[in-house]
Amino acid sequence: MENFFARYKNPLVLMLVLFIQVIALATQVKRPEGAKAGNTGSGTRLIRVWTITAFTPVEKMFVSTGHFFRDGWHNYADLRGVRRKNRELQDEVARLQMEQVRLKQDADQARRLQALLDFKEKFISKTVAAQVIGTSGTEQSRVIIIDKGAHDGIKQDMAVITPDGIVGKVKDVFPLSSQVLLINDHDSGAGVILEHSRLQGIIRGTSLGELQITDIMSDEQIEAGDHVITSGGDRIYPKGFSVGTVVSATPDRDNDPFLAIKIKPSADLRRLEEVLVVTKTVEEISPVAGGSAPMRAADILAQRLPSIPKQDANAAKTSGGTSLGSTPTGTTPTGTMPTGAPKASPLPTPAKPNQPSNGAVEQKPAGTGASAKQPAAAGGTATPTAPMKADPAASKPASSGQTTGQSTVPSGANGAATATPTPAKPKKPKAPSATPTEPTAPKASNQPASEPPGATPTPTPERP
Amino acid sequence: MHSSVSLTSREEIEVHRFSWPVSIGIPVAAIFLQVFLRIRFLTVLDLPLLVTIFFAVARRRPVPGMITGALIGSLQDAWTGHPIGLFGIAKTIVGYLGSSLGVKVDVDNPGSRFLMTFAFVLIHRFVYMAISLQLVGGSEAWIWGHTLLSAFVNGLAAVVLFALLDKLKLRN
Incomplete structure (x- = not known):
């Protein structure tokens, strides 16, 4: 027997080792009942835990070392072009900033132009x-x-x-x-x-x-x-x-x-x-485009109020702003500002009952300076459309001869220029010399003779 | 002297010894490289098997050879998540055969090392597949192309690796 073992020692050891491993293998494979189907029996778990626990630090060390060298190489490789890349990026940033500023300016300008366009379409012709x-x-x-x-x-x-x-x-x-x-x-x-x-x-x-x-x-x-x-x-x-x-x-x-x-x-x-x-302006072109000016509230009011009967055409022509009974103001002190030209422009001036139409500015009458300063032109709506010079001759009748040398004459004209004009508001005398109450204003409308010969009155004054 | 027929010379049947660090470190390093270094080429190369063959052939003693194979295989099983014993049985058999063969054949020649390794890879693969299919219930398929390629590559690697490991042998 001893001889048998000595003679077949190696195969017997081999069989023993294999048997042990087969048993271990069978234990792992046929243990699933009770344990989970993972086939790793509790007997072999310790072996796995021990081996893995023993070699995990080694593995970590190798992995960390590998990462160290790999990251070091990558960092070096990355840093090689960093300076050049940084310059490029800075240039790019500068370029983008300039472009952003330009785009912002363009956008702002577009908004402003849009606002201008909207405004233009709304108000200005x-x-x-x-x-x-x-x-x-x-x-x-x-x-x-x-x-x-x-x-x-x-x-x-x-x-x-x-x-x-x-x-x-x-x-x-x-x-x-x-x-x-x-x-x-x-x-x-x-x-x-x-x-x-x-x-x-x-x-x-x-x-x-x-x-x-x-x-x-x-x-x-x-x-x-x-x-x-x-x-x-x-x-x-x-x-x-x-x-x-x-x-x-x-x-x-x-x-x-x-x-x-x-x-x-x-x-x-x-x-x-x-x-x-x-x-x-719209007012300038509307007669051309539309033909007939729209009827305004002041005109309607002037027609309904009792007024002086219409004079004949000749009288109206010669009287300048007194053509219609409702528009007697005649002397509209609406000189242009810088030039001081006291011409009455053909534009109708807005006339509200309490809003004098002619707020002439900086008007320096060429003549005596008495022209423009009439605070109370009767029939505030009536500014003759005919180009009429606001020279003294034209203005005197309405302004009662007050020469102040100042320009504008706001007049609180009310309603139409009827025979019973209400005095203008005394609030807005332009010049101290202007009397708040202007009793002579109605007269002005009835004194066509004051119009200089050169004046070409239009019989149908437009009222704003 | 062996009583049986031997194809080796007296020098060739010399039993080599290794230091303990080498005996432990080389198998562990082989398993570590095989398991943790995810090199694609290593899926074909079986370093633990090559180390098993080398130590078995160099020691020329079946019991240490099979024990070495059993330990390396079991360790590989433990690390790779296989049922413990799968690689263990295969490498035990290879270790036993290698140590037995080393007594009879000149295994220091590169050609013989290549052929020996080529054959052991096939045997290892065969045993592994048999255990996996018959005992564990695995479903791996035998792929001749992959198996032969693996055997060829491992044979070539063995020529180089064994030459390096020869330097670790203890000389008297």
């Missing part, structure tokens, strides 16, 4: 959009230069506006550019209406670049925040455009009975980029 290309560069004169000139149809004294409000008027026209005198320049002025109180006045610029109304009596109740719009009487700015809002109203120490009303302009006059030059 014919305008020319212009780009602001320069300024006067001094505080003494507030002038901007636009890129549209005579070749684009720009003419002197055309109104320049933005959707926010009026900007100024064209001062000088060159072939390819124009100079615009801003509304806050001390040489500027415009006829305005306080929207809430319906008071008329003239807004002027100051040497500090502020806007001020100085021709409203101090007994008026002016509230801060009141909106100021153009009156249209200056024949430059169309009626109804926003001018600004009242900031404060204090007694004017230099001009005692009047208020110094500071106005904040609606348009940001310091940041103008695109503007519209009003080359033709």
Whole structure:
């Protein structure tokens, strides 16, 4: 027996080893009942745990070492081009920033132009959009230069506006550019209406670049925040455009009975980029386009009220603004601002019963200066469409001979120019010399002889 | 001297010995490389099997050879998630055959090493498949192409690897 084992030791050991492993294998394979079907019996689990636990640190060490070298190589490879990449990215960032700024400017400009377009379609019949290309560069004169000139149809004294409000008027026209005198320049002025109180006045610029109304009596109740719009009487700015809002109203120490009303302009006059030059207003073209002017409330009222019988045509022609019984004002002190030309433009001036039509601005009458200052033109709606000079001869009858040398004459004309005119509001005398009550106004309408021969009155005055 | 017929010279049947670090470290390193280093080529190469063959042939003693094969195979099973004994039985048989063959054949020649390894890979694969299909209930298929390729590659690798491992033999 001993010899047997000695002789077959190796095969016996082999069989034993194989038997043990087969038993172990069978234990793992045939153990699933009770244990999970994973066939890893509890007897072999310890072997797995021990081996794996023993070699996991080694594995981690190798893996970490491998990661160290691999990451180190990758980092080195990545860092090789980092500086160049960084430069490229910085250039890209700079380029994108510039592009972003450009796109933002384009977008802002598009919004502004869209607003201009909307505004133009809404209010203005014919305008020319212009780009602001320069300024006067001094505080003494507030002038901007636009890129549209005579070749684009720009003419002197055309109104320049933005959707926010009026900007100024064209001062000088060159072939390819124009100079615009801003509304806050001390040489500027415009006829305005306080929207809430319906008071008329003239807004002027100051040497500090502020806007001020100085021709409203101090007994008026002016509230801060009141909106100021153009009156249209200056024949430059169309009626109804926003001018600004009242900031404060204090007694004017230099001009005692009047208020110094500071106005904040609606348009940001310091940041103008695109503007519209009003080359033709709706009122100017409507008779041409539509043929007959629409009947206005004042006209209807004038027709219904008792009035003086119509005079004959000749008398009407010669009498200028007195043609119709309802339109006696005749002397509309609506001189143009800068030129001082006291011509009465053919444009109808807006006339509301309490809103005098002619807020002439800066009008310096060529003649005696007595022309424009009539505070109470009767029949406030009636501004003769005929171009009539506001020379002394024309204005005297209506203005009762008051020569103040000032320009505008807001008149609180009420209703039609009947034989019983109600005196105009005494609130808005432009000049101290203007008497608040104007008893002579009705007479003016009945004195056609005062019209100078050169005047060509039209028998059918348009009323705004 | 062996009483049986031997094809080896006296020097060739010399029993080689290895230090303990080598005896433990080389099989562990082979299993580690095989299991944890996810090199695609190693799926064809069976380093634990090559180490088993080398130690079995070099020691020329069947019992240590089969024990070495059993331990390496069981360790490989434990790490690879196979039922313990699957690789163990296969490598036990290979270890036994290798050590038995080393007594009779010159296994230091590169050609014989290649052929011996080629044959042992086929045997190992055959035993493994038999146990897997018959005892464990596995469903692996015998793929001749893959098996022959694996045998060829392992034979070539054995020529190189055995030459390197020869340097670890202890010399008197």
